[in-house]
Amino acid sequence: MMTPLFDTRITRLLGIRHPVLAGGLMWLADAPYVAAVVRAGGMGFITSRSSADLPAFEAELARCHALTGGLPFGVNVSTSRHTQVPLMDYVDAALAAGVRHFETAGRAPADDLIRRIKDAGGVVLHKVPLLRHAVTAQRLGVDAVVIVGMECGGHPGANTDMPAMVAGALAARRLTVPFAIGGGIGTGGQIVAALAVGADAVMIGTRFLAGAEVTAHPRYKERLVAAGEDDSVVCFAANPALGGAWRVLDNATAREVRAREAAGMTEHAQFAELTRGTEQRDRAYAQGDVEAGMLSAGAAMGFIERVEPIGEIMAQLMDEARAAMARLSSLSAG
Ligand SMILES: Cc1cc2nc3c(=O)[nH]c(=O)nc-3n(C[C@H](O)[C@H](O)[C@H](O)COP(=O)(O)O)c2cc1C
Known part of the structure; x- marks a missing residue:
């Protein structure tokens, strides 16, 4: 097992070995995918909206528990898109199944949603495309925020021109809660850069899509x-x-x-x-x-060179991160 390279507020908050979050992926962030990320030392989030109904969602959670061998994993819930099942029912089912890590995405999470998760000892990471939404989420009491830049796969919401690195550097000045940045990340050097500007983790979607464990043709x-x-x-x-x-x-x-x-x-x-x-x-x-x-x-499709297990992608990211830190030390004039 790879020794952890980093100790950040988010690795501690989630109890993970590497500061890498794999965000929800509609249809694709299922049990095999999330379990592969978790076993590789990151945190993955089962996308609740992909399940047609509550029993299907509960079955997916049970499958993930079995595949992770009891390691904690997360659930992604959408606060603005239409869901087949009321949002709170997904959350209650996840809490009942022992899930404690929630990635919320969409509108600012409502008070009762945050309270329900936190009262059960859970953690809320709210994902936003704009810095001002991150500041709002912090005020509402989430545990951490994820800010995605315009480069990200999926929905950058109203953010069509703010890159992750600019948003991340500004976030370091405006937020006190731990935060991750996402969008276009596919190398360990970028992870070091994200941590260098003040982030506590990165969020990755696209770079993992060709992972061997992804359920796709x-x-x-x-x-x-x-x-x-x-x-x-x-x-x-x-x-x-x-x-x-x-x-x-x-x-x-x-x-x-x-x-x-x-x-x-x-x-x-x-x-x-x-x-x-x-x-x-x-x-x-x-x-x-x-x-x-x-x-x-x-x-980040530009970084995908082959189909390979997610554990190998993670190992490569960490090797690159180690090399990036060595490079920075070698550049030090002091
Ligand atoms: C195929 C795909 C599906 C996605 N579906 C969701 C989703 O259902 N809910 C969500 O919150 N984010 C979704 N995202 C966004 C990711 O969780 C993550 O924020 C994003 O991929 C990070 O940027 P990157 O793709 O540049 O790494 C999706 C991304 C991809 C690539």
Whole structure:
């Protein structure tokens, strides 16, 4: 087992070996994925919204418990998107199953949500795309915040032009709670840089997508390996009513969405058959049709060189982090 390189407020808060959080991934952050991250020394979050109903969610939690061998893992809950099950029911089911680490994403978490988790001895990490939302979340009493830059795969919300590194450096001045930064992170050098500006951890999504434990078709993973840093595209940036900015793989579906946007279409119904989640889940992830569906992915695709176990990606990140620290020492003039 790899010796920990870092001791930060977030490694201590979550009891993890490495300051690496793997954020929720719609359809993909299931038990095998989250357990692989946890066994590799990071913290992963089962995406509650991917479960069709409460029994399916409970079964996923039980599967993860079995796969982690009892190591703690987390759950991701959306505070603004439509969920098949009321948000609080997901939270209660997770607490009942012994989960104590929650990644909330979306609107500022309500008071009763934060209280419910904290009263049960849990930890709330709230993910935001904008610094001012991080400050609000801190005021509301969350334990830590995650700030994602415009580079991130998925939904950077209203953030279409603030990179993670700028947001992180500003966060160090404006926050007192522990924080992580995410968006475009795929090397250990970036982890050291994030910690250097004041962050306590990084959040990674895209870099882990071709992990061997990710439940997705080999053709999808091969597409990620072939993709470079320029192969993502942002849709709906000018249309908050359609969910706001969404960074995805530049495939036929994304190009069709952008063409319709350019033609002036603004109604949800004009995009529905392209953006529905079953396109991603069934056609792309299950069947390997990588032109189908809006496939969240960011600039960190540039770092994906092969399909490999998540433990090996983590080991590489930590080797690179060690090398980055040695490089910094060798540059010291003092
Ligand atoms: C395929 C994919 C699906 C995602 N789904 C969700 C989600 O359902 N909920 C959520 O909070 N974040 C989601 N995210 C965002 C990630 O949790 C994380 O914040 C982001 O990927 C970090 O940026 P990076 O992709 O540049 O590493 C998703 C990201 C990807 C790549």
